[in-house]
Amino acid sequence: MEDKNIVDLYWERSENAIKQTDIKYGKLLFKLSFQLLSSREDAEECVNDTYVAAWEAMPEERPDRLCAFLCKIDRRISINKYRYMHRQKRGGADLIVEELTDCIPSGSDEITDKAENDRLSDTINGFLGDLSEEKRVVFVKRYFYSEPISEISSQMKISEGKIKTMLYRMRLSLLSLLEKEGLL
Amino acid sequence: MTRSDKAKYLFEKMELIDDAYIDEAASYRPRSGRILKKASVIIAFAAVLSLFILLGMGSLFFRDHSKKGLSDTAEKYYAAALFDQVSENHTPHNSEAELLSSVMSDGCSHLIWMSVESGKYYDVKINASQESRLLGLSAYGTPITESSENGSYRVWIKRQDGTVISPELKRSVGNIYYGTVFEYDPELALSDEFVKSLESILY
Numbered sequence: 001m002e003d004k005n006i007v008d009l010y011w012e013r014s015e016n017a018i019k020q021t022d023i024k025y026g027k028l029l030f031k032l033s034f035q036l037l038s039s040r041e042d043a044e045e046c047v048n049d050t051y052v053a054a055w056e057a058m059p060e061e062r063p064d065r066l067c068a069f070l071c072k073i074d075r076r077i078s079i080n081k082y083r084y085m086h087r088q089k090r091g092g093a094d095l096i097v098e099e100l101t102d103c104i105p106s107g108s109d110e111i112t113d114k115a116e117n118d119r120l121s122d123t124i125n126g127f128l129g130d131l132s133e134e135k136r137v138v139f140v141k142r143y144f145y146s147e148p149i150s151e152i153s154s155q156m157k158i159s160e161g162k163i164k165t166m167l168y169r170m171r172l173s174l175l176s177l178l179e180k181e182g183l184l
Numbered sequence: 185m186t187r188s189d190k191a192k193y194l195f196e197k198m199e200l201i202d203d204a205y206i207d208e209a210a211s212y213r214p215r216s217g218r219i220l221k222k223a224s225v226i227i228a229f230a231a232v233l234s235l236f237i238l239l240g241m242g243s244l245f246f247r248d249h250s251k252k253g254l255s256d257t258a259e260k261y262y263a264a265a266l267f268d269q270v271s272e273n274h275t276p277h278n279s280e281a282e283l284l285s286s287v288m289s290d291g292c293s294h295l296i297w298m299s300v301e302s303g304k305y306y307d308v309k310i311n312a313s314q315e316s317r318l319l320g321l322s323a324y325g326t327p328i329t330e331s332s333e334n335g336s337y338r339v340w341i342k343r344q345d346g347t348v349i350s351p352e353l354k355r356s357v358g359n360i361y362y363g364t365v366f367e368y369d370p371e372l373a374l375s376d377e378f379v380k381s382l383e384s385i386l387y
Contacts, residue, residue: 028210067210068203079196093195100191121200128205133212140209144198157214157222 003066010058018051025070032071033078035146036093037085046081050074075144096146099171116183123181127174138163139170263379267297267306267337270386276304280365283307287342288363294342295385296365301336305365314385315343321378322351328370339374340365351378 001020009017029050033043053073063069082093128136138156141147149167153160277283283305287294293315294307310318318341340350346363352370353359359368374382 065203065207068206072199097191097195100194125202137209137212
């Protein structure tokens with residue numbers, strides 16, 4: 001079913017909306033949550049919470065891109081879940097966070113959360129916009145979808161070594177950009 | 185805030201990534217060009233390999249075919265037929281002495297053949313490259329084992345220096361004459377290549 005039709009179902013308050021969402025995006029959302037939480041039960045719970053959040057968000061919102069809309073909700077819920085679980089065990093997100101410390105200058109000052117949010121968004125999206133499609137997809141798969149390097153390599157038919165090199169260079173470029181913009 | 189905290193913050197802020205890029209990554213499929221490029225390399229490799237195999241099989245087939253389809257005996261008969269036809273248009277030398285007086289002193293290369301039946305000799309002048317080619321192919325005939333395969337013609341190549349070599353004899357000092365030709369019993373059947381060369385020279 002087309003995204004537009006699924007959104008229409010949400011707007012009509014049809015329970016079929018959730019069923020169709022699950023058919024089309026359930027697997028993707030589960031994978032995203034599972035990469036962060038490393039737990040099947042928790043991932044399933046996050047996906048269900050995502051459906052509930054989407055149900056509650058519409059009809060006020062009418063997302064143009066349903067996939068990204070759902071993924072962002074799912075990711076946010078999963079990160080919250082991760083925070084909750086974090087004291088008990090290490091999840092897959094730890095590794096991603098470790099990698100992203102490359103983007104953080106060692107002597108930088110505090111991040112102001114509010115005013116610079118938009119600038120951060122512009123900078124990240126500007127950075128991604130300057131990348132080739134292939135590099136951008138690798139970056140988003142790794143740092144938004146939290147996909148393992150081996151899986152990205154397999155999906156994109158690029159060697160793991162090349163993926164690692166690409167990611168390392170992109171992290172350094174992003175660091176350079178964030179420093180230049182005074183965001184971190 | 186520590187570096188680790190900032191990294192966590194940045195990780196969370198990845199949700200600021202534009203929806204279009206998130207969709208793009210979710211629906212991304214490697215370009216067919218990459219796959220096609222790999223596939224084309226594999227196909228090209230397979231094609232080259234197939235070509236080599238075909239050429240190899242082809243050469244084996246034709247070699248076998250030449251052996252089976254045009255046996256040593258058939259080659260000999262074919263060579264005899266060639267000589268039969270060509271002899272009709274040549275003035276023969278009625279004896280060995282007559283032949284030698286004609287060909288030995290002119291400083292040219294000659295292809296000489298003799299009809300066993302009539303005892304007459306024939307010759308054609310050949311150039312240096314033809315001489316070289318015939319001599320190069322002379323030692324590669326297969327050995328004759330049956331005396332019945334002696335054939336109806338004898339063949340020699342007379343070189344510019346006056347030495348005479350028969351392509352039907354093994355290459356040995358005793359089989360290389362100087363200033364004369366000798367009757368002989370063939371030791372080698374003429375090779376297919378030699379007969380082809382004969383054909384090109386005689387026609």
